[in-house]
Amino acid sequence: MQVETERLTLRLFRESDLDAYAEMCADPEVMRYIAQGRPVTRGEAWRHMAMVLGHWQLRGFGMWAVEEKSSGELAGRVGCWRPEGWPGLEVSWALRRSFWGRGIASEAARASLRYAFETLNQEKVVHLIEPENIASIRVAERLGAYRDGYFNIFDSRVLVYRIDRIARRVSPDMSLG
DSSP states (O other), X not given: OOEEOSSEEEEOOOGGGHHHHHHHHHOHHHHTTSGGGOOOOHHHHHHHHHHHHHHHHHHSOOEEEEEETTTOOEEEEEEEXXXXXXXXXXXXXXXXXXXXXXXXXXXXXHHHHHXXXXXXXXXXXXXXXXXXXXXXXXXXXXXXXXXXXXXXXTTEEEEEEEEEHHHHHHOGGGOOO
């Protein structure tokens, strides 16, 4: 399964992504609000890639590797995610630091939202965000999400941002196109 945007290819992870993915997962700034706020080892990054691929197998959808078309580099990960116990289907994103501030998270998440609503026929999508993660809150708000309470995950209380499918039809400024 692959999705194209103007600048990105969203595709399944490959073993050749490990170096770049492990670099991202080892960066304390990238991981500050992910995985209990700690960098992870190369082995843990590999297991995470395997878990992401397993989610595709179990659920029929999952997170993609985000590849920048112009460079062929792995920019990060994005996609639809619903592990057992989650409050709904989540569109989640994480980027290597060298790709921050270029609108890539918004572009990739927008494509993931379209996939969630149009292909997976979801009525709502959530984003689980640490309260201090202002950059991700801004991405969620740019996508048209609104704050919808809290959720406890891994002994941490996170914000729930939500986008309803019906709201997309009513408000043109929330267009994902």
